[in-house]
Amino acid sequence: MSCLGDQVNSEKMYARHRRVLQTVSLAALLAYSALLAYQTLSRGLVDEEDVLTEKVARRRAPFDRSLHEDPSVAVTSEASSATATLRPPTTVLHDVFISVKTTKSYHRQRLPIILKTWFQLAKAQTWFFTDTDDPEFQLKTNGHMINTNCSSSHNRKALCCKMSVEFDTFIETDKKWFCHFDDDNYVNVPRLVRFLGDYNPREDWYLGKPSIQAPLEIINKEKKHTQKIKFWFATGGAGFCLSRALALKMMPVASGGKFISTGEKIRLPDDVTMGYIIEHLLKKPLTVVDQFHSHLEPMKFIRREILEDQISFSYARNKDEWNVVKIEGFDTKYDTNRFLSLHCFLFPHFNFCPR
Numbered sequence: 158m159s160c161l162g163d164q165v166n167s168e169k170m171y172a173r174h175r176r177v178l179q180t181v182s183l184a185a186l187l188a189y190s191a192l193l194a195y196q197t198l199s200r201g202l203v204d205e206e207d208v209l210t211e212k213v214a215r216r217r218a219p220f221d222r223s224l225h226e227d228p229s230v231a232v233t234s235e236a237s238s239a240t241a242t243l244r245p246p247t248t249v250l251h252d253v254f255i256s257v258k259t260t261k262s263y264h265r266q267r268l269p270i271i272l273k274t275w276f277q278l279a280k281a282q283t284w285f286f287t288d289t290d291d292p293e294f295q296l297k298t299n300g301h302m303i304n305t306n307c308s309s310s311h312n313r314k315a316l317c318c319k320m321s322v323e324f325d326t327f328i329e330t331d332k333k334w335f336c337h338f339d340d341d342n343y344v345n346v347p348r349l350v351r352f353l354g355d356y357n358p359r360e361d362w363y364l365g366k367p368s369i370q371a372p373l374e375i376i377n378k379e380k381k382h383t384q385k386i387k388f389w390f391a392t393g394g395a396g397f398c399l400s401r402a403l404a405l406k407m408m409p410v411a412s413g414g415k416f417i418s419t420g421e422k423i424r425l426p427d428d429v430t431m432g433y434i435i436e437h438l439l440k441k442p443l444t445v446v447d448q449f450h451s452h453l454e455p456m457k458f459i460r461r462e463i464l465e466d467q468i469s470f471s472y473a474r475n476k477d478e479w480n481v482v483k484i485e486g487f488d489t490k491y492d493t494n495r496f497l498s499l500h501c502f503l504f505p506h507f508n509f510c511p512r
């Protein structure tokens with residue numbers, strides 16, 4: 158009897174164990190299925206979100222006023238959308254090195270308007286290359302004046318000397334893009350950054366705008382026989398950009414003062430020397446970018462509707478006539494070169510802009 162009782166007991170226990178095991182297995186199975194379902198569902202949602210971000214990013218017009226109102230937002234929001242869509246990382250303001258060529262007699266005349274307007278959108282990225290120490294402007298630019306110790310005249314050697322220092326300073330940074338401008342340029346900073354986002358800085362890019370209709374032809378007497386060579390160059394007065402990859406390839410002929418000796422050899426200005434090095438020596442073509450503007454072209458022909466899409470502007474006084482951007486805004490007596498009005502048109506949230 159006791160033996161039978163033991164058997165019944167052990168059978169009962171066995172059945173209980175089996176039920177417990179079954180319940181546990183079922184629970185585990187249910188939990189696993191729930192997890193699988195959740196994962197599939199959430200992946201689907203993320204995918205959908207990605208597609209959505211992608212669509213929004215692609216559909217974005219060349220100019221989006223809501224983003225332009227806060228340029229830093231425009232730049233970072235593009236960067237984050239790029240991350241979400243798993244596209245290569247987009248260019249951000251931090252990736253750009255902006256150099257402005259100036260000279261001591263132009264500090265008071267040309268720098269204040271830059272400092273009041275577009276410099277405010279790229280304070281950490283913009284550097285002024287000059288030919289003297291100027292404590293007043295050193296303070297106003299938060300220490301961003303660089304004395305190149307180059308001569309303060311407008312001759313070829315002095316200009317190539319400044320470009321040489323600009324180039325060397327860029328090489329020492331970790332920036333992806335080198336963009337040069339003159340001190341009579343207005344730079345539409347967020348537009349510049351967005352524009353560079355379309356190009357890969359690990360590839361060779363020479364981006365700018367020529368001011369002549371055909372490539373420049375020069376006689377090269379470097380070798381024993383004279384040789385006719387042709388090349389394009391981007392006008393320095395409109396601004397131009399070089400990718401880091403290209404700048405690194407230029408180093409043997411452009412860094413450590415070699416830009417000056419190369420310029421001396423062909424006896425041409427800094428921007429022409431740049432074209433000679435890139436197009437002729439390195440055989441890398443200039444990519445023409447219509448959105449860069451020097452005062453060699455009439456500013457008044459840039460239509461109001463496309464102002465926001467332009468990267469740089471300039472101004473000049475030819476005898477009694479001003480070549481300036483045509484834009485309503487401040488009185489011409491107060492805003493002769495129109496940069497203040499242009500700035501308020503592009504970035505109306507600035508505190509000096511009319512509300």
Ligand code: UDP
Pocket residue numbers: 257258259260263309310311312316319338339340341394
């Ligand atoms: N510049 C210079 N040294 C000079 C004169 C001019 O570095 O002795 C710079 C100036 O600051 C500007 C550029 O060269 O960035 C072009 O100067 P400017 O507009 O006077 O002449 P442009 O060549 O445009 O007629």
Ligand code: MN
Pocket residue numbers: 339341394452473
């Ligand atoms: Mn000029």
